[in-house]
Amino acid sequence: MHTIPGRRIILLLFLIFLLLPIYWLVNMSFKTNTEIVSTMTLWPHTPTLENYTRIFTDESWYSGYINSLKYVIINTILSISFALPAAYAFSRYRFLGDKHLFFWLLSNRMAPPAVFALPFFNLYSAIGLFDTPWAVALAHCLFNVPLAVWILEGFVSGVPREIDETAFLDGYSFPKFFVKILVPLIASGIGVAAFFCFMFSWVELLLARTLTSVNAKPISAVMTRTVSASGMDWGLLAAAGVLTIIPGALVIWFVRNYIARGFALGRV
Amino acid sequence: MMDKTVNQKAWFLVLPVFLIVAFSAVLPLMTVVNYSVQDTFGNNQFFWNGVGWFKELLDPSSDLGGRFYASLLRNLAFSAIILAIEVPLGILVALSMPRDGWRVAACLVILALPLLIPWNVVGTIWQIFGRPDIGLLGYTLNHMGIDYNYVSNEFDAWATVIVMDVWHWTSLVALLCYAGLKSIPDAYYQAAQIDGASRWAVFRAIQLPKLNRVLLIGVLLRFMDSFMIYTEPFVVTGGGPGNSTTFVSIELVKIALGQFDLGKAAALSLVYNIIVLIVCWIFYTVMTNAGVDHTKREGAV
Numbered sequence: 001m002h003t004i005p006g007r008r009i010i011l012l013l014f015l016i017f018l019l020l021p022i023y024w025l026v027n028m029s030f031k032t033n034t035e036i037v038s039t040m041t042l043w044p045h046t047p048t049l050e051n052y053t054r055i056f057t058d059e060s061w062y063s064g065y066i067n068s069l070k071y072v073i074i075n076t077i078l079s080i081s082f083a084l085p086a087a088y089a090f091s092r093y094r095f096l097g098d099k100h101l102f103f104w105l106l107s108n109r110m111a112p113p114a115v116f117a118l119p120f121f122n123l124y125s126a127i128g129l130f131d132t133p134w135a136v137a138l139a140h141c142l143f144n145v146p147l148a149v150w151i152l153e154g155f156v157s158g159v160p161r162e163i164d165e166t167a168f169l170d171g172y173s174f175p176k177f178f179v180k181i182l183v184p185l186i187a188s189g190i191g192v193a194a195f196f197c198f199m200f201s202w203v204e205l206l207l208a209r210t211l212t213s214v215n216a217k218p219i220s221a222v223m224t225r226t227v228s229a230s231g232m233d234w235g236l237l238a239a240a241g242v243l244t245i246i247p248g249a250l251v252i253w254f255v256r257n258y259i260a261r262g263f264a265l266g267r268v
Numbered sequence: 269m270m271d272k273t274v275n276q277k278a279w280f281l282v283l284p285v286f287l288i289v290a291f292s293a294v295l296p297l298m299t300v301v302n303y304s305v306q307d308t309f310g311n312n313q314f315f316w317n318g319v320g321w322f323k324e325l326l327d328p329s330s331d332l333g334g335r336f337y338a339s340l341l342r343n344l345a346f347s348a349i350i351l352a353i354e355v356p357l358g359i360l361v362a363l364s365m366p367r368d369g370w371r372v373a374a375c376l377v378i379l380a381l382p383l384l385i386p387w388n389v390v391g392t393i394w395q396i397f398g399r400p401d402i403g404l405l406g407y408t409l410n411h412m413g414i415d416y417n418y419v420s421n422e423f424d425a426w427a428t429v430i431v432m433d434v435w436h437w438t439s440l441v442a443l444l445c446y447a448g449l450k451s452i453p454d455a456y457y458q459a460a461q462i463d464g465a466s467r468w469a470v471f472r473a474i475q476l477p478k479l480n481r482v483l484l485i486g487v488l489l490r491f492m493d494s495f496m497i498y499t500e501p502f503v504v505t506g507g508g509p510g511n512s513t514t515f516v517s518i519e520l521v522k523i524a525l526g527q528f529d530l531g532k533a534a535a536l537s538l539v540y541n542i543i544v545l546i547v548c549w550i551f552y553t554v555m556t557n558a559g560v561d562h563t564k565r566e567g568a569v
Contacts, residue, residue, distance in 0.1 A: 005467070007364035014361050014438075015378050021397040021435065022381065024404050028396055040407050082284045089281035094274045101282065103552055108293050110548045112496030114517035115537040118524040119296030142292040145285055203386040205499045206517075210525065220388045234402060241389040248384030256376040259383065260447040263440050264485045 022245070028238035036234050051239035061240065064219035067133065068202065071218070074137035076197040079144040080152075080190060087152035088182065092161070105146035116142065117210045124211055135211040136218070140201045147200065148193045151262060155189025156182070195255050196262040199248060219244060297541070303534035321535035332523075332532050336539075338511065339519040346515060347494040350433045354490060355483065357434070358441025363475075365446050376446075379439040391503025394432040398504075418505060422512040425505045429513055432500055437493070441486045448482035449475060481555075488551040495544065516540055 028036060029051055030044040039045075055061040090098065116139070124135040159182065167177045183190070209221040223240050255262070307317040327333040361379075366372050382390070398418055400406035409416040418428040452474060460470050498517035501507065507514035507522075514522075520540065524533035 007366075010360060011364040011366075011375065014357075014364075015375070018378060018382055018435065018439070020404070021393045022385075024397045025393050028402075036402050040402075040404075042404075078288070082288055085281035086285040089278035092272060092275075093278035094272045095276050095278040095282075098278075101286070103549070105285075105289065106552060107545055107548050108289055110492045110496075110544055111293070112498075112517055112520075112540060112544060114496065114498055114520045114524075115300070115541050116292075116296050117521060118530070118533055118537075119299045120292075121525075122299060123296055138288075138292060141288050145289055149285060199384055203384070205386065205388045206521070220386055223388060223392065234396060237392060238396060241392050244386045244389050245381075245384070249381065252377050252380050252384060253373075256373060256380060259376065259380045260440075260443040260482075263383065263489065264444055264447075264482070 025238050025241050028234055029242045031235055033233060033235050048235075051235040052243075054236060055239055055243065061219075061222060064217060064222035065243065067212070067216050068208070068218040068220070071133035071136040071140070071208070071216070072198055072201045074133055075140045075144055075201045076194050078137060078141055079148045079197045080194055082141075082145055083148035083152055083193070084183070084190075085178070086149050087156050088178070090149065090153045091156040092164070105149060109143045109146045111142070113204065113206045117206055120207060121210055130211060131213045131216050133216050136208045136216065137201075139207045139211055140204060144197045144200055147262075148197055151193040151196060152186070152189055154261065155186040155192075158189075159185050192255055192258045192262060195251055195258075199262075202244075202247065300534045300537050303530045304538055307531050317531060321531045322539070325532070325535045325539060332536075335511075335519055336516075336536060339514050339516045342513070343495060343497075343515040346430070346433075346497070347491055349430055350437070350494050351487060351490055353430070353434050354438045354441050355487065357438050358486065359445050359479065359483075361438065361442040362445030362449055363471075365442075365449075376443070379442055381439075382436050383439055385436075387499035388503050390432065390436050391500045394428060394435075394500075395504050398428050420509055422509055425509055425513050428504060429501045432504065433494065433497070436500065437490060441483075441490065444482040444486045445479055448479045452478050484551070484555055488548075488555075491547065492544065495547075 027043060030047045030049070031041070032046060032048050032050065035041060035044065035046055089095070090102065120135075120139050121130070124130045124139070129135040129138070163181065163185070164177065167181050172181070205218075205220040208218045212218060212221065219240065223237065223244075252259075304321055305317055305319070306314040307320070308314050321332075324330045324332045325336055328337050365375055385393070395403075397403045398406045398416075400410050400417055406416055406418075415421075416424050418424045456474050457470070460474060465473070496517050497515055498521065501513050501515060502518055505513045507518045516536075520533060520536050523529050523536060
């Protein structure tokens with residue numbers, strides 16, 4: 001009943017609008033450079049996997065993916081493990097300054113990364129973490145920890161308080177209750193939060209590029225440097241782009257009902 | 269709603285989050301404050317410059333001030349345009365969602381897809397899609413007789429950046445609205461049907477009020493993210509042609525990491541951050557107040 005007339009056409013047009021540019025990228029990634037530059041073809045006439053094989057065999061390309069995965073995974077683990085106890089605290093207790101703390105966390109999610117690029121560069125150079133996955137992982141905690149706190153807070157609030165009380169009556173200590181009872185109960189919530197930490201760290205470029213130079217260079221930086229080079233290897237660039245979409249596309253099905261919640265900081 | 273108990277020991281649970289966010293937010297901001305009041309001779313020798321950088325930044329006749337105001341205006345215009353397109357379009361798409369079954373799942377997946385693409389790849393996608401020589405969009409437009417080139421024409425560059433943002437983020441508004449619409453009980457619609465309410469009346473009286481809260485969140489997120497947009501326009505237009513798509517973040521990175529003008533960059537960072545904080549605070553207050561009014565009203569009924 002919550003739909004409107006003509007909805008099929010509107011929706012169809014919008015979905016085509018969303019998919020067309022992505023199709024074009026995929027299309028390009030299977031073309032040879034001669035085909036891309038010389039003719040305009042709607043599908044690859046001489047399909048080739050050469051662009052993909054080059055990425056998987058050239059170390060300067062595939063190491064970009066490995067570097068990105070490294071800091072993304074470190075960041076996800078850090079964010080979730082820091083955020084879990086805090087989410088429990090926000091969900092169950094009132095304490096001095098809780099509202100202010102919540103606003104302060106919100107403001108960090110909103111802070112422009114460009115503001116932090118230079119000071120982060122100085123900070124991580126000073127403590128010797130520059131050009132390591134740890135620098136990017138810690139930097140991304142700026143927005144991912146608050147995000148994880150909010151998402152998890154929503155899920156913890158969904159667990160009835162009686163369960164806590166029963167567990168404590170049964171003689172569970174707090175850490176034991178946390179690991180044995182609470183974590184399994186909100187396992188799906190942890191999965192959703194981990195997915196969003198992974199995604200937001202995966203899509204960010206500015207900080208990742210600023211905090212790395214050679215050894216930890218992420219795939220996004222490898223790609224932009226190819227863009228600035230004079231001879232454009234469009235097919236290769238498209239293939240690299242397609243490969244960065246895959247991690248998100250793989251998990252999207254499992255989190256489809258939580259997308260709005262994840263982006264709205266758990267407030268929906 | 270559950271009543272929360274007062275327990276100051278909860279701080280121990282929050283402490284790790286507090287420390288890690290303080291480490292990555294407060295510490296860097298202190299260095300920014302430090303730089304913003306100093307000038308340098310080079311060689312790491314600094315001297316006190318007071319509010320000199322801020323004066324220059326806020327003075328439209330200086331080079332720095334001129335660049336700041338120009339990029340700020342550009343950015344505000346950009347945010348206003350994308351909000352004006354994405355919010356109505358998002359509502360429309362949410363209202364057009366299928367009722368149930370596999371179609372909903374398929375739509376949700378396709379809608380979510382652009383949101384999960386790395387921002388620089390979003391730029392790459394539109395670069396490849398829009399180029400007149402190899403891109404489907406650019407090629408088609410030019411063959412229809414429209415002279416389209418986002419690299420050399422200011423209007424085309426703006427149009428590309430805006431359409432790209434609409435492509436990238438309208439889904440977010442749509443998904444938020446869809447979540448809001450789904451929370452409306454069927455009984456409301458049945459009541460409306462009995463009353464013989466028109467389609468528009470249903471939207472105004474039932475759906476829009478329910479959407480208030482999610483729309484507020486959507487507008488906040490879209491405003492903030494478009495106000496700090498960097499990667500997508502940087503990849504597509506590089507801030508050009510000329511300076512026509514140089515938004516505040518692009519200008520800031522140019523000054524900070526391109527010219528390494530620490531004082532100027534720091535002053536700009538602080539003013540930028542304060543604007544963001546103020547807007548954020550306004551939204552937060554409106555959002556919490558809206559929540560309070562709502563519960564009061566429901567409580568009274």
